[in-house]
Amino acid sequence: MVSENKAAYPTRSPKRWVIGITGASGAIYGITLCRQLLNAGFHLHLVVSDAGWRVLKEELGWNVSNRLECVNSAFGSAVSEGRMTYHPLNDIGASIASGSFICEGMAIVPCSMGSLSAIASGASTNLLTRAADVMLKEGRPLLIVPRETPLHAIHLENMLKLSRLGVRIIPAMPAFYNGPQSIEDIVHFIVGKTMDNMGIEHNLYKRWGQPNE
Template sequence: MAREKWIVGMTGASGVIYGVRLCEELLARGETVHLIITDAGWRVLHDELDWSASPRRRDTLKEHFKDLPGELIYHPIQDIGASVASGTFLTKGMVVIPCSMGTLSGIARGSSDNLLERAADVMMKEGRKLILVPRETPLHAIHLENMLTLARMGIRIIPAMPGFYQKPSSLDEVVDFMVGKVLDSMEIEHDLYIRWGEGNGKQNKENSDRQN
């Protein structure tokens, strides 16, 4: 079977672990990931995950994802001539995770100031799947208006708001819940979390006890 092609963008918002986990899940399934990371995104990778943000960035990515069967293709943020900048390059869609408010604003305005914004613009003009995972709080009116503009165009907005009804016992489980919600919107099957009503009965019993 041919590998599916997905574009993943990571920006300077906190929560870059969400983007890393999504890449891991896609590559573990043998998919092709075209990865774009903003300069601020590399700064967050360094600050939150201790990844090297030196000029040898490809080596950092290659080392982290080396044991996964999929194909990772990294595109520098200023490479506006990259394959993913063209609508003739076919992909299943794009996820920006995490998505900063600056990047979200650029996408909403169609500015295409860098490769990530251009790739997102291509998804919109070609009618392909585009999913944004904003991670910011609190939100002011401009943030909300930009999200509303995109939502009205059919762009899926999935704020990084993990659920806790599954009683996560680790940070990994919290991250997996959010990544699972993204995979749901990508229409990719997964087992990163137990769906409501599909557990061993404990979840439903506790819910019934609360209602009674």
């Protein structure tokens, strides 16, 4: 007979998200999202594709020769305090590769068309795409911020396929009704829209109809 002792069931952590950064332009979106989530008290598990590291170097000027040191430098005490865990791309035995790893979901920000294609086809070729596959099979939230233009039919078909599976597709398309005055304002809008879809409160951008303060 199965025991009804509730202690036998795993304890759910409502403060844990997996964040993926791939080789699409716009790595600043992913880094900003991580910082916002850390400031809000969430625990993060970060995985970055090889192309993602190239974009961090080219767009943000990061020295990525030592990736772990790079993460330590970018997120400081969050790493030493255990609030940020970095997983190498090829560590297929990492915790986030298993469905038994309990988390709120995963956001891939930004997401390249190559990674999106792999996820849509179920090709778990590395830890990032495996973690995304886990979200799908476990029925957990998966959010993707694609950054590509123009889009051809294969891109659109892959996004439609994932959308039909319940994946939230949040294109990196900034709005201008909020009167952005800087690149930071534009970045905050995309990150804010992502956090909206994660169900996380923020004040990163002025919403439509919101009065000036």
